[in-house]
Amino acid sequence: MAPALCAICKDARALIIRPKNHQKLCKACFIAIFEAEIHHTITTTSLFSPGDRIAIGASGGKDSTVLASVLKTLNERYNYGLDLVLLSIDEGIKGYRDDSLETVKRNAVQYDMPLKIVGYDELYGWTMDQVVEAIGKKSNCTYCGVFRRQALDRGAKMLGIKHVVTGHNADDVAETILMNLLRGDLPRLARSTSIVTGDESSEVRRSKPLKYAYEKEIVLYAHHKKLDYFTTECLYSPEAFRGSARSLIKNLERVRPSAILDVVRSGEDMAKLVPEEVTGISQCKSQKVSLSSADGEDEAAGGCGSTSGRNSGGEMADMEKRLKEDEEASAREIDVSAVAATAPNGQPHDRIAKVEPKKPAKQEAGRKLTRQTLGTCKKCGYMSSQDVCKACVLLEGLNKGRPKMEIEVSAEDEESSTLRREMEGLALAAG
Amino acid sequence: MTSEDKISILVEFTGGLEMLFSDERKHKLSVPAKDDKGKAVTVGWLVDYLCEEVMKDTRKEMFVLDGHVRPGILVLINDADWELEGEASHALQPNDNILFVSTLHGG
Numbered sequence: 001m002a003p004a005l006c007a008i009c010k011d012a013r014a015l016i017i018r019p020k021n022h023q024k025l026c027k028a029c030f031i032a033i034f035e036a037e038i039h040h041t042i043t044t045t046s047l048f049s050p051g052d053r054i055a056i057g058a059s060g061g062k063d064s065t066v067l068a069s070v071l072k073t074l075n076e077r078y079n080y081g082l083d084l085v086l087l088s089i090d091e092g093i094k095g096y097r098d099d100s101l102e103t104v105k106r107n108a109v110q111y112d113m114p115l116k117i118v119g120y121d122e123l124y125g126w127t128m129d130q131v132v133e134a135i136g137k138k139s140n141c142t143y144c145g146v147f148r149r150q151a152l153d154r155g156a157k158m159l160g161i162k163h164v165v166t167g168h169n170a171d172d173v174a175e176t177i178l179m180n181l182l183r184g185d186l187p188r189l190a191r192s193t194s195i196v197t198g199d200e201s202s203e204v205r206r207s208k209p210l211k212y213a214y215e216k217e218i219v220l221y222a223h224h225k226k227l228d229y230f231t232t233e234c235l236y237s238p239e240a241f242r243g244s245a246r247s248l249i250k251n252l253e254r255v256r257p258s259a260i261l262d263v264v265r266s267g268e269d270m271a272k273l274v275p276e277e278v279t280g281i282s283q284c285k286s287q288k289v290s291l292s293s294a295d296g297e298d299e300a301a302g303g304c305g306s307t308s309g310r311n312s313g314g315e316m317a318d319m320e321k322r323l324k325e326d327e328e329a330s331a332r333e334i335d336v337s338a339v340a341a342t343a344p345n346g347q348p349h350d351r352i353a354k355v356e357p358k359k360p361a362k363q364e365a366g367r368k369l370t371r372q373t374l375g376t377c378k379k380c381g382y383m384s385s386q387d388v389c390k391a392c393v394l395l396e397g398l399n400k401g402r403p404k405m406e407i408e409v410s411a412e413d414e415e416s417s418t419l420r421r422e423m424e425g426l427a428l429a430a431g
Numbered sequence: 432m433t434s435e436d437k438i439s440i441l442v443e444f445t446g447g448l449e450m451l452f453s454d455e456r457k458h459k460l461s462v463p464a465k466d467d468k469g470k471a472v473t474v475g476w477l478v479d480y481l482c483e484e485v486m487k488d489t490r491k492e493m494f495v496l497d498g499h500v501r502p503g504i505l506v507l508i509n510d511a512d513w514e515l516e517g518e519a520s521h522a523l524q525p526n527d528n529i530l531f532v533s534t535l536h537g538g
Contacts, residue, residue, distance in 0.1 A: 004515055015511040024515065062446070062534075171534075219446060219505060219534045220512075231447040231533070246535070250502035 008033070015224075019214045019257035027224050034213070034221050039074050041212055045195050048163075050081030055161045056113075057152050058086040060103035063167030065229040066218045067210055071165070072111050085159060086111075089151045090119035091144055092127025093236070103230035110228065118155040120147055124395055132236055134398060140236050143394055150391040153204045153382050161204070168208040171215040171253075174260045175245045177267035182245070190271035193264070204383065214260060216253075437461045438472075438525045442481065446533035448504065451488040458485060462523065474508065474529060475519030494531075503535040 004014040004024050012026030058064045075082045088104045091097050108115035121127050132140045156164050180189035198205035222229055252259040377389035442458045449456045466472050478500055482491050500506060506513040507530040508521055
Protein backbone atom coordinates (compact mmCIF):
# COMPACT_ATOMS: atom_id res chain seq x y z
CA MET A 1 0.00 0.00 0.00
CA ALA A 2 1.36 3.38 -1.00
CA PRO A 3 2.39 5.45 2.01
CA ALA A 4 -0.03 8.25 2.86
CA LEU A 5 1.32 11.77 2.56
CA CYS A 6 1.08 14.46 5.23
CA ALA A 7 -2.16 16.45 5.02
CA ILE A 8 -0.33 19.72 5.75
CA CYS A 9 2.95 19.71 3.83
CA LYS A 10 1.74 17.16 1.25
CA ASP A 11 5.32 16.12 0.96
CA ALA A 12 6.58 13.88 3.73
CA ARG A 13 5.21 10.48 4.64
CA ALA A 14 2.39 10.59 7.18
CA LEU A 15 3.31 8.86 10.44
CA ILE A 16 0.58 10.05 12.75
CA ILE A 17 -3.21 9.99 12.68
CA ARG A 18 -4.59 12.65 15.00
CA PRO A 19 -7.25 11.19 17.28
CA LYS A 20 -9.34 14.33 17.31
CA ASN A 21 -9.86 14.67 13.56
CA HIS A 22 -8.17 11.72 11.82
CA GLN A 23 -5.75 14.10 10.13
CA LYS A 24 -2.70 12.30 8.79
CA LEU A 25 0.54 14.15 9.50
CA CYS A 26 4.26 13.76 9.06
CA LYS A 27 6.55 13.98 12.04
CA ALA A 28 7.59 17.62 11.54
CA CYS A 29 4.06 18.90 10.94
CA PHE A 30 2.74 16.92 13.90
CA ILE A 31 5.33 18.40 16.25
CA ALA A 32 4.60 21.88 14.91
CA ILE A 33 0.83 21.61 15.29
CA PHE A 34 1.05 19.98 18.73
CA GLU A 35 3.15 22.90 19.97
CA ALA A 36 0.94 25.46 18.21
CA GLU A 37 -2.15 24.11 19.92
CA ILE A 38 -0.59 24.30 23.38
CA HIS A 39 0.45 27.86 22.54
CA HIS A 40 -3.16 28.54 21.53
CA THR A 41 -4.45 27.15 24.85
CA ILE A 42 -1.98 29.29 26.78
CA THR A 43 -2.74 32.51 24.90
CA THR A 44 -6.52 32.20 24.70
CA THR A 45 -6.75 31.54 28.44
CA SER A 46 -4.15 34.21 29.30
CA LEU A 47 -2.49 31.59 31.40
CA PHE A 48 0.78 33.42 31.94
CA SER A 49 2.06 36.97 32.16
CA PRO A 50 5.57 38.13 31.26
CA GLY A 51 7.90 37.81 34.21
CA ASP A 52 5.88 35.01 35.84
CA ARG A 53 7.86 32.40 37.68
CA ILE A 54 6.32 29.01 36.96
CA ALA A 55 6.97 25.75 38.75
CA ILE A 56 6.47 22.70 36.55
CA GLY A 57 5.27 19.78 38.65
CA ALA A 58 7.71 17.19 37.30
CA SER A 59 7.43 13.48 37.97
CA GLY A 60 9.79 12.31 35.25
CA GLY A 61 6.81 10.68 33.51
CA LYS A 62 5.68 11.37 29.96
CA ASP A 63 3.18 14.13 30.67
CA SER A 64 5.31 16.38 32.81
CA THR A 65 8.37 15.75 30.65
CA VAL A 66 6.45 16.79 27.54
CA LEU A 67 5.04 19.78 29.42
CA ALA A 68 8.53 20.92 30.43
CA SER A 69 9.86 20.43 26.91
CA VAL A 70 6.97 22.24 25.22
CA LEU A 71 6.94 25.12 27.70
CA LYS A 72 10.66 25.63 27.22
CA THR A 73 10.21 25.60 23.44
CA LEU A 74 7.24 27.99 23.48
CA ASN A 75 8.79 30.29 26.06
CA GLU A 76 11.76 30.75 23.78
CA ARG A 77 9.82 30.84 20.53
CA TYR A 78 7.14 33.32 21.58
CA ASN A 79 9.03 35.23 24.27
CA TYR A 80 6.59 34.47 27.06
CA GLY A 81 9.15 35.87 29.46
CA LEU A 82 8.65 33.01 31.90
CA ASP A 83 11.09 31.81 34.50
CA LEU A 84 10.60 28.02 34.49
CA VAL A 85 11.55 25.79 37.41
CA LEU A 86 11.11 22.04 37.84
CA LEU A 87 9.41 21.04 41.08
CA SER A 88 9.47 17.36 42.01
CA ILE A 89 7.88 15.56 44.88
CA ASP A 90 9.68 12.65 46.46
CA GLU A 91 6.93 10.50 47.92
CA GLY A 92 9.47 8.14 49.36
CA ILE A 93 8.66 5.00 47.39
CA LYS A 94 11.80 2.95 46.97
CA GLY A 95 12.28 1.38 43.56
CA TYR A 96 9.77 3.76 42.00
CA ARG A 97 10.25 7.39 42.81
CA ASP A 98 13.97 7.25 43.36
CA ASP A 99 14.36 6.03 39.76
CA SER A 100 12.01 8.59 38.27
CA LEU A 101 13.75 11.38 40.16
CA GLU A 102 16.93 10.44 38.32
CA THR A 103 15.01 11.18 35.11
CA VAL A 104 13.94 14.56 36.45
CA LYS A 105 17.54 15.35 37.34
CA ARG A 106 18.56 14.58 33.76
CA ASN A 107 15.67 16.72 32.48
CA ALA A 108 16.89 19.63 34.59
CA VAL A 109 20.19 19.44 32.74
CA GLN A 110 18.59 18.84 29.32
CA TYR A 111 16.20 21.77 29.65
CA ASP A 112 18.57 23.96 31.64
CA MET A 113 16.05 24.53 34.41
CA PRO A 114 16.62 24.66 38.18
CA LEU A 115 15.21 21.66 40.04
CA LYS A 116 13.66 21.62 43.50
CA ILE A 117 12.81 18.32 45.15
CA VAL A 118 10.63 18.23 48.25
CA GLY A 119 10.07 15.00 50.13
CA TYR A 120 7.08 13.71 52.06
CA ASP A 121 9.65 12.76 54.63
CA GLU A 122 10.69 16.33 55.35
CA LEU A 123 7.17 17.80 54.94
CA TYR A 124 5.14 15.25 56.85
CA GLY A 125 7.61 13.05 58.66
CA TRP A 126 6.31 10.05 56.74
CA THR A 127 7.47 8.45 53.51
CA MET A 128 4.83 6.64 51.45
CA ASP A 129 6.64 3.38 52.18
CA GLN A 130 6.08 4.06 55.88
CA VAL A 131 2.46 5.10 55.28
CA VAL A 132 1.77 1.86 53.46
CA GLU A 133 3.45 -0.07 56.23
CA ALA A 134 1.08 1.61 58.69
CA ILE A 135 -2.20 1.53 56.76
CA GLY A 136 -1.78 -1.20 54.17
CA LYS A 137 -2.10 -0.93 50.42
CA LYS A 138 -5.79 -0.23 50.22
CA SER A 139 -6.23 3.51 50.44
CA ASN A 140 -2.65 4.60 50.07
CA CYS A 141 -3.42 6.43 46.79
CA THR A 142 -5.61 8.80 48.75
CA TYR A 143 -2.86 9.67 51.19
CA CYS A 144 -0.38 10.03 48.40
CA GLY A 145 -2.70 12.25 46.33
CA VAL A 146 -3.66 14.49 49.24
CA PHE A 147 -0.03 14.83 50.32
CA ARG A 148 1.19 15.47 46.78
CA ARG A 149 -1.24 18.28 46.07
CA GLN A 150 -0.19 20.07 49.20
CA ALA A 151 3.47 19.25 48.68
CA LEU A 152 3.36 21.02 45.32
CA ASP A 153 1.94 24.11 47.03
CA ARG A 154 4.52 23.98 49.75
CA GLY A 155 7.36 23.40 47.32
CA ALA A 156 6.17 26.37 45.27
CA LYS A 157 6.02 28.52 48.39
CA MET A 158 9.56 27.54 49.31
CA LEU A 159 10.59 28.75 45.88
CA GLY A 160 8.51 31.93 46.18
CA ILE A 161 6.46 30.80 43.17
CA LYS A 162 2.70 31.38 42.84
CA HIS A 163 1.83 29.24 39.87
CA VAL A 164 2.31 25.49 39.48
CA VAL A 165 1.62 23.84 36.12
CA THR A 166 0.91 20.12 35.96
CA GLY A 167 0.94 17.64 33.11
CA HIS A 168 -2.74 16.67 33.27
CA ASN A 169 -3.86 15.82 29.76
CA ALA A 170 -7.25 15.55 28.03
CA ASP A 171 -7.55 11.87 28.94
CA ASP A 172 -6.95 12.69 32.62
CA VAL A 173 -9.50 15.49 32.56
CA ALA A 174 -12.09 13.33 30.76
CA GLU A 175 -11.49 10.57 33.29
CA THR A 176 -12.00 12.93 36.22
CA ILE A 177 -15.14 14.41 34.63
CA LEU A 178 -16.59 10.91 34.22
CA MET A 179 -15.71 9.97 37.79
CA ASN A 180 -17.40 13.07 39.15
CA LEU A 181 -20.37 12.53 36.89
CA LEU A 182 -20.69 8.95 38.10
CA ARG A 183 -20.53 10.17 41.68
CA GLY A 184 -23.04 12.93 41.02
CA ASP A 185 -20.50 15.45 42.24
CA LEU A 186 -21.14 18.53 40.16
CA PRO A 187 -19.18 21.02 42.24
CA ARG A 188 -16.05 18.96 41.86
CA LEU A 189 -16.86 18.25 38.22
CA ALA A 190 -17.01 21.97 37.60
CA ARG A 191 -13.70 22.57 39.28
CA SER A 192 -11.99 19.75 37.46
CA THR A 193 -12.86 21.21 34.06
CA SER A 194 -11.28 24.55 34.81
CA ILE A 195 -7.86 25.09 33.30
CA VAL A 196 -6.83 27.07 36.37
CA THR A 197 -7.75 26.35 39.96
CA GLY A 198 -7.21 28.78 42.72
CA ASP A 199 -8.28 32.39 42.56
CA GLU A 200 -7.36 35.69 44.12
CA SER A 201 -7.57 34.15 47.57
CA SER A 202 -5.05 31.42 46.92
CA GLU A 203 -1.37 31.73 47.28
CA VAL A 204 -0.53 29.15 44.67
CA ARG A 205 -2.56 28.64 41.53
CA ARG A 206 -2.47 25.40 39.58
CA SER A 207 -3.07 25.03 35.89
CA LYS A 208 -3.12 22.35 33.22
CA PRO A 209 -1.73 23.66 29.93
CA LEU A 210 -2.07 20.19 28.36
CA LYS A 211 -5.75 19.82 29.21
CA TYR A 212 -6.74 19.62 25.53
CA ALA A 213 -3.83 17.41 24.51
CA TYR A 214 -4.53 13.72 23.92
CA GLU A 215 -2.43 11.31 25.91
CA LYS A 216 -1.76 9.49 22.66
CA GLU A 217 -0.29 12.63 21.10
CA ILE A 218 1.74 13.36 24.23
CA VAL A 219 3.30 9.91 24.01
CA LEU A 220 3.91 10.32 20.26
CA TYR A 221 5.42 13.76 20.81
CA ALA A 222 7.76 12.32 23.42
CA HIS A 223 8.60 9.45 21.08
CA HIS A 224 9.27 11.53 17.98
CA LYS A 225 11.22 14.17 19.90
CA LYS A 226 13.09 11.36 21.67
CA LEU A 227 12.40 12.86 25.07
CA ASP A 228 13.88 11.19 28.09
CA TYR A 229 11.03 10.05 30.30
CA PHE A 230 10.45 7.41 32.89
CA THR A 231 7.81 4.72 32.87
CA THR A 232 7.15 2.34 35.63
CA GLU A 233 3.93 1.71 37.40
CA CYS A 234 3.72 2.80 40.99
CA LEU A 235 4.40 -0.24 43.16
CA TYR A 236 1.25 0.31 45.18
CA SER A 237 -2.19 -0.57 43.94
CA PRO A 238 -4.11 2.07 41.98
CA GLU A 239 -7.55 3.20 42.94
CA ALA A 240 -10.10 0.86 41.38
CA PHE A 241 -12.71 3.48 40.46
CA ARG A 242 -10.20 5.64 38.61
CA GLY A 243 -8.87 2.57 36.86
CA SER A 244 -12.36 1.73 35.62
CA ALA A 245 -12.93 5.28 34.40
CA ARG A 246 -9.59 5.12 32.63
CA SER A 247 -10.44 1.86 30.87
CA LEU A 248 -13.80 3.28 29.85
CA ILE A 249 -12.13 6.33 28.32
CA LYS A 250 -9.61 4.21 26.46
CA ASN A 251 -12.31 1.89 25.15
CA LEU A 252 -14.37 4.85 23.97
CA GLU A 253 -11.32 6.30 22.28
CA ARG A 254 -10.83 3.14 20.26
CA VAL A 255 -14.37 3.27 18.91
CA ARG A 256 -14.60 7.04 18.60
CA PRO A 257 -11.33 8.90 19.10
CA SER A 258 -12.97 12.31 19.36
CA ALA A 259 -14.88 11.10 22.45
CA ILE A 260 -12.15 12.25 24.82
CA LEU A 261 -12.26 15.89 23.81
CA ASP A 262 -16.04 15.65 23.54
CA VAL A 263 -16.21 14.57 27.20
CA VAL A 264 -13.93 17.46 28.16
CA ARG A 265 -16.17 19.92 26.28
CA SER A 266 -19.31 18.40 27.77
CA GLY A 267 -17.74 18.75 31.20
CA GLU A 268 -17.05 22.41 30.53
CA ASP A 269 -20.65 22.92 29.43
CA MET A 270 -21.97 21.12 32.50
CA ALA A 271 -19.69 23.26 34.66
CA LYS A 272 -21.56 26.31 33.40
CA LEU A 273 -24.76 24.88 34.84
CA VAL A 274 -23.27 24.66 38.30
CA PRO A 275 -23.86 27.90 40.17
CA GLU A 276 -20.74 29.89 40.78
CA GLU A 277 -21.48 30.03 44.49
CA VAL A 278 -21.22 26.27 44.62
CA THR A 279 -18.01 25.77 42.76
CA GLY A 280 -16.15 28.66 44.29
CA ILE A 281 -14.83 29.55 40.87
CA SER A 282 -16.13 32.32 38.72
CA GLN A 283 -18.07 31.21 35.68
CA CYS A 284 -15.80 32.83 33.18
CA LYS A 285 -12.91 30.76 34.42
CA SER A 286 -14.06 27.48 33.06
CA GLN A 287 -13.64 28.92 29.61
CA LYS A 288 -11.41 31.88 30.01
CA VAL A 289 -9.45 32.87 33.02
CA SER A 290 -9.71 36.38 34.19
CA LEU A 291 -6.17 37.08 35.14
CA SER A 292 -6.99 40.51 36.45
CA SER A 293 -8.58 38.86 39.45
CA ALA A 294 -6.43 35.76 39.54
CA ASP A 295 -3.28 37.80 39.58
CA GLY A 296 -4.67 40.33 42.01
CA GLU A 297 -2.96 41.78 45.01
CA ASP A 298 -4.79 39.49 47.37
CA GLU A 299 -2.42 36.77 46.45
CA ALA A 300 0.50 38.63 47.90
CA ALA A 301 -1.32 39.12 51.17
CA GLY A 302 -0.32 35.69 52.41
CA GLY A 303 -2.13 32.74 53.85
CA CYS A 304 -4.10 34.08 56.76
CA GLY A 305 -5.63 37.02 54.96
CA SER A 306 -7.13 34.83 52.33
CA THR A 307 -9.55 33.04 54.63
CA SER A 308 -11.69 36.13 54.46
CA GLY A 309 -11.41 36.05 50.71
CA ARG A 310 -14.83 34.88 49.68
CA ASN A 311 -16.94 33.17 52.30
CA SER A 312 -15.82 31.36 55.35
CA GLY A 313 -16.74 27.73 55.86
CA GLY A 314 -19.19 28.33 58.69
CA GLU A 315 -21.70 30.09 56.49
CA MET A 316 -22.79 26.95 54.79
CA ALA A 317 -26.40 26.99 55.93
CA ASP A 318 -26.83 30.66 55.10
CA MET A 319 -25.29 30.04 51.78
CA GLU A 320 -27.66 27.27 50.89
CA LYS A 321 -30.63 29.35 51.96
CA ARG A 322 -29.39 32.15 49.80
CA LEU A 323 -28.88 29.79 46.93
CA LYS A 324 -32.51 28.82 47.04
CA GLU A 325 -33.56 32.42 47.03
CA ASP A 326 -31.28 33.36 44.26
CA GLU A 327 -33.45 33.37 41.22
CA GLU A 328 -30.69 33.19 38.73
CA ALA A 329 -29.00 30.36 40.51
CA SER A 330 -32.15 28.36 40.90
CA ALA A 331 -32.89 28.76 37.22
CA ARG A 332 -29.49 27.35 36.44
CA GLU A 333 -29.94 24.77 39.11
CA ILE A 334 -32.83 22.94 37.47
CA ASP A 335 -30.71 20.19 36.04
CA VAL A 336 -28.62 20.03 39.16
CA SER A 337 -31.62 19.59 41.43
CA ALA A 338 -33.04 16.90 39.24
CA VAL A 339 -29.86 14.94 39.65
CA ALA A 340 -29.89 15.52 43.38
CA ALA A 341 -33.47 14.32 43.73
CA THR A 342 -32.80 11.07 41.97
CA ALA A 343 -29.66 10.16 43.81
CA PRO A 344 -30.80 7.70 46.46
CA ASN A 345 -28.48 7.22 49.38
CA GLY A 346 -25.64 8.53 47.37
CA GLN A 347 -24.09 10.11 50.40
CA PRO A 348 -21.39 8.08 52.01
CA HIS A 349 -22.27 10.15 55.11
CA ASP A 350 -25.30 7.97 55.63
CA ARG A 351 -23.19 4.97 56.20
CA ILE A 352 -20.78 6.31 58.74
CA ALA A 353 -22.13 6.79 62.20
CA LYS A 354 -18.99 8.08 63.82
CA VAL A 355 -18.40 11.11 61.65
CA GLU A 356 -18.18 14.24 63.73
CA PRO A 357 -20.69 16.71 62.36
CA LYS A 358 -18.29 19.57 61.86
CA LYS A 359 -20.61 21.18 59.36
CA PRO A 360 -24.11 20.18 60.41
CA ALA A 361 -25.77 21.78 57.40
CA LYS A 362 -24.21 19.17 55.23
CA GLN A 363 -25.51 16.27 57.22
CA GLU A 364 -29.13 17.15 56.68
CA ALA A 365 -31.45 15.07 54.56
CA GLY A 366 -30.74 14.47 50.93
CA ARG A 367 -27.93 15.66 48.82
CA LYS A 368 -27.26 19.33 48.84
CA LEU A 369 -24.89 21.23 46.75
CA THR A 370 -21.92 21.97 48.87
CA ARG A 371 -19.99 25.06 48.16
CA GLN A 372 -16.29 24.88 47.56
CA THR A 373 -14.28 27.79 48.76
CA LEU A 374 -10.56 27.91 48.91
CA GLY A 375 -9.27 29.11 52.21
CA THR A 376 -6.41 27.98 54.37
CA CYS A 377 -6.00 25.19 56.84
CA LYS A 378 -6.13 26.23 60.50
CA LYS A 379 -3.36 23.82 61.34
CA CYS A 380 -0.77 24.11 58.63
CA GLY A 381 -1.84 27.31 56.90
CA TYR A 382 -1.80 25.89 53.40
CA MET A 383 -4.58 25.97 50.83
CA SER A 384 -7.69 24.09 51.85
CA SER A 385 -11.41 24.19 51.22
CA GLN A 386 -12.04 23.17 54.83
CA ASP A 387 -11.06 24.43 58.26
CA VAL A 388 -8.47 21.73 58.60
CA CYS A 389 -7.00 20.42 55.38
CA LYS A 390 -7.13 16.77 54.50
CA ALA A 391 -3.38 16.42 54.68
CA CYS A 392 -3.52 17.45 58.36
CA VAL A 393 -6.46 15.15 59.07
CA LEU A 394 -4.70 12.19 57.47
CA LEU A 395 -1.46 13.07 59.17
CA GLU A 396 -3.11 13.28 62.57
CA GLY A 397 -4.54 9.82 62.02
CA LEU A 398 -1.16 8.48 61.01
CA ASN A 399 0.55 10.05 63.99
CA LYS A 400 -2.04 8.59 66.34
CA GLY A 401 -1.30 5.24 64.83
CA ARG A 402 -4.73 4.87 63.38
CA PRO A 403 -6.53 6.37 60.37
CA LYS A 404 -9.37 8.75 61.19
CA MET A 405 -12.60 8.98 59.33
CA GLU A 406 -13.37 12.65 59.21
CA ILE A 407 -12.47 13.32 55.65
CA GLU A 408 -14.99 15.64 54.07
CA VAL A 409 -16.39 14.53 50.76
CA SER A 410 -16.55 18.09 49.53
CA ALA A 411 -12.83 18.50 49.34
CA GLU A 412 -10.87 18.72 46.14
CA ASP A 413 -9.31 15.33 46.02
CA GLU A 414 -10.88 12.71 43.80
CA GLU A 415 -10.75 9.73 46.07
CA SER A 416 -12.26 10.86 49.33
CA SER A 417 -15.58 9.05 49.06
CA THR A 418 -13.76 5.85 48.34
CA LEU A 419 -11.45 6.60 51.20
CA ARG A 420 -14.39 6.92 53.55
CA ARG A 421 -15.67 3.52 52.65
CA GLU A 422 -12.27 2.01 52.98
CA MET A 423 -11.62 3.82 56.24
CA GLU A 424 -14.87 2.45 57.52
CA GLY A 425 -13.69 -1.03 56.76
CA LEU A 426 -10.31 -0.36 58.28
CA ALA A 427 -11.76 1.09 61.42
CA LEU A 428 -13.98 -1.91 61.87
CA ALA A 429 -11.08 -4.24 61.35
CA ALA A 430 -8.93 -2.26 63.75
CA GLY A 431 -11.64 -1.99 66.36
CA MET B 432 12.44 -25.16 8.24
CA THR B 433 15.18 -23.37 6.32
CA SER B 434 16.43 -19.88 7.03
CA GLU B 435 14.68 -18.66 3.87
CA ASP B 436 11.40 -19.25 5.58
CA LYS B 437 12.27 -16.83 8.35
CA ILE B 438 12.21 -13.07 8.49
CA SER B 439 14.00 -11.04 11.08
CA ILE B 440 12.26 -8.12 12.70
CA LEU B 441 12.88 -5.82 15.63
CA VAL B 442 10.16 -5.58 18.24
CA GLU B 443 10.35 -2.85 20.88
CA PHE B 444 8.37 -2.27 24.04
CA THR B 445 8.28 1.05 25.87
CA GLY B 446 6.08 3.06 28.16
CA GLY B 447 6.15 0.35 30.82
CA LEU B 448 5.36 -2.61 28.54
CA GLU B 449 8.95 -3.79 28.74
CA MET B 450 8.21 -5.06 32.24
CA LEU B 451 5.97 -7.71 30.67
CA PHE B 452 8.79 -8.82 28.41
CA SER B 453 11.63 -9.68 30.79
CA ASP B 454 12.40 -5.96 31.24
CA GLU B 455 13.96 -6.00 27.79
CA ARG B 456 13.10 -3.07 25.60
CA LYS B 457 14.36 -4.50 22.30
CA HIS B 458 13.71 -7.98 21.02
CA LYS B 459 15.37 -9.08 17.79
CA LEU B 460 13.17 -11.86 16.52
CA SER B 461 13.39 -14.30 13.71
CA VAL B 462 9.85 -15.33 12.85
CA PRO B 463 8.40 -17.68 10.23
CA ALA B 464 7.51 -15.91 7.00
CA LYS B 465 4.32 -17.94 6.71
CA ASP B 466 1.81 -18.96 9.30
CA ASP B 467 0.58 -22.54 9.70
CA LYS B 468 -1.98 -21.97 6.94
CA GLY B 469 0.72 -20.86 4.55
CA LYS B 470 -0.24 -17.19 4.65
CA ALA B 471 2.25 -14.33 5.08
CA VAL B 472 2.52 -13.42 8.74
CA THR B 473 0.95 -10.17 9.89
CA VAL B 474 1.22 -7.87 12.89
CA GLY B 475 -1.91 -9.54 14.23
CA TRP B 476 -0.13 -12.86 14.04
CA LEU B 477 2.90 -11.28 15.72
CA VAL B 478 0.80 -10.12 18.67
CA ASP B 479 -0.36 -13.69 19.29
CA TYR B 480 3.18 -14.95 18.80
CA LEU B 481 4.52 -12.44 21.35
CA CYS B 482 1.91 -13.53 23.87
CA GLU B 483 2.57 -17.21 23.41
CA GLU B 484 6.28 -17.37 22.73
CA VAL B 485 7.96 -14.27 24.07
CA MET B 486 6.03 -13.01 27.08
CA LYS B 487 7.07 -14.76 30.26
CA ASP B 488 4.73 -12.66 32.37
CA THR B 489 1.37 -14.25 33.06
CA ARG B 490 -0.55 -10.96 32.87
CA LYS B 491 -1.46 -11.35 29.18
CA GLU B 492 -4.44 -9.03 29.68
CA MET B 493 -2.07 -6.12 30.16
CA PHE B 494 -1.05 -6.54 26.53
CA VAL B 495 -4.03 -8.14 24.80
CA LEU B 496 -7.69 -7.73 25.73
CA ASP B 497 -10.54 -9.50 23.94
CA GLY B 498 -8.26 -10.56 21.12
CA HIS B 499 -7.03 -7.02 20.42
CA VAL B 500 -4.02 -5.04 21.54
CA ARG B 501 -5.19 -3.41 24.73
CA PRO B 502 -6.71 0.05 24.25
CA GLY B 503 -4.17 2.64 25.33
CA ILE B 504 -1.25 0.78 23.77
CA LEU B 505 0.05 2.45 20.62
CA VAL B 506 1.52 0.35 17.84
CA LEU B 507 4.03 1.93 15.48
CA ILE B 508 5.20 0.12 12.37
CA ASN B 509 8.48 1.63 11.21
CA ASP B 510 7.58 4.72 13.23
CA ALA B 511 4.14 5.10 11.63
CA ASP B 512 0.86 4.64 13.49
CA TRP B 513 -0.27 1.15 12.56
CA GLU B 514 -3.65 2.59 11.53
CA LEU B 515 -1.77 3.99 8.54
CA GLU B 516 -0.34 0.59 7.74
CA GLY B 517 -3.42 -1.60 7.81
CA GLU B 518 -3.28 -2.28 11.56
CA ALA B 519 -3.22 -5.98 12.43
CA SER B 520 -3.42 -6.99 8.77
CA HIS B 521 -0.06 -5.43 7.92
CA ALA B 522 2.14 -8.17 6.45
CA LEU B 523 5.51 -8.28 8.18
CA GLN B 524 8.45 -7.35 5.99
CA PRO B 525 12.09 -8.21 6.67
CA ASN B 526 13.68 -5.69 9.06
CA ASP B 527 10.37 -4.20 10.09
CA ASN B 528 10.49 -2.31 13.36
CA ILE B 529 7.35 -2.86 15.41
CA LEU B 530 7.05 -0.67 18.47
CA PHE B 531 4.48 -1.10 21.22
CA VAL B 532 4.14 1.94 23.49
CA SER B 533 1.89 1.96 26.49
CA THR B 534 0.21 5.25 27.32
CA LEU B 535 -1.24 3.74 30.46
CA HIS B 536 1.65 3.92 32.86
CA GLY B 537 3.12 6.56 35.08
CA GLY B 538 2.02 10.16 34.92
